Amino acid sequence: ETGVTQTPRHLVMGMTNKKSLKCEQHLGHNAMYWYKQSAKKPLELMFVYSLEERVENNSVPSRFSPECPNSSHLFLHLHTLQPEDSALYLCASSQGLISNEQFFGPGTRLTVL
């Protein structure tokens, strides 16, 4: 595997379900990110991890819970979501937080029924 991978690519869940999104980066980067992309809205930064420590929680509801067990893996745990949470969830990684480009995964298309 190369670059940034995300699983699953598509997910349909009910509002009472619990699921997790997984992201893995094979680039040796030390920062990872979760973004939400909804229709007709700009990409929204959700969480930032640097050296496995969370450095940003961008006013995200508690029904989204991130986890970064090591520098290569990032999870987004989901529970009791709402239909308006349906979106494309993108993971990214970078070397450092500012000067270098972020590389994105293919995203998970989430539908909440």
Added chain:
Amino acid sequence: AQKVTQAQTEISVVEKEDVTLDCVYETRDTTYYLFWYKQPPSGELVFLIRRNSFDEQNEISGRYSWNFQKSTSSFNFTITASQVVDSAVYFCALIANDYKLSFGAGTTVTVRA
């Protein structure tokens, strides 16, 4: 806080035409980085270019070229002799000292054969 404006929502051209995408940004920081990303229908954001605030040199990469002008806070992107494969959503983004990558709303480019 940073802000990126892409005033063009959609652009439609015929193959071989040139297309220029506008990007205007706002930041109070003197050190910042500008990016362009391409998002094809598959969904994955593809990094195209990074430019730091101290380097105003224009850049050309194949059919792509970028014009960075600090005086007008603009970082425009031109595709020369467009091809159908260029059809995608293009995002301009900026990051400064708060390490939050701020994206514009995106411009959808459709290249017709």
